[in-house]
Amino acid sequence: MNFLLACRRRCKAIIDEMDEEAAARLCDFGKRVQPFGELLIYNMRHVQHHAAQLNLLLRQRVGSAPEWVGRAGTLYR
Numbered sequence: 001m002n003f004l005l006a007c008r009r010r011c012k013a014i015i016d017e018m019d020e021e022a023a024a025r026l027c028d029f030g031k032r033v034q035p036f037g038e039l040l041i042y043n044m045r046h047v048q049h050h051a052a053q054l055n056l057l058l059r060q061r062v063g064s065a066p067e068w069v070g071r072a073g074t075l076y077r
Contacts, residue, residue, distance in 0.1 A: 008072075018036075027039050
């Protein structure tokens with residue numbers, strides 16, 4: 001739980017402190033070079049993809065998966 005909270009706080013701080021210059025800074029990420037702001041969005045969508053895969057497997061193999069959570073509770077803020 002402490003690790004999750006630390007990651008959440010770090011992500012929030014990075015986004016809160018980001019200005020246009022920081023968002024436009026190019027990042028070399030393997031085969032792609034893209035602005036930092038776009039990289040954050042790409043990573044978020046990538047994680048969502050894996051969460052969807054996990055839910056699919058849970059529904060297929062166990063018959064149940066977590067419901068959609070549109071907003072995190074106060075426990076993780």
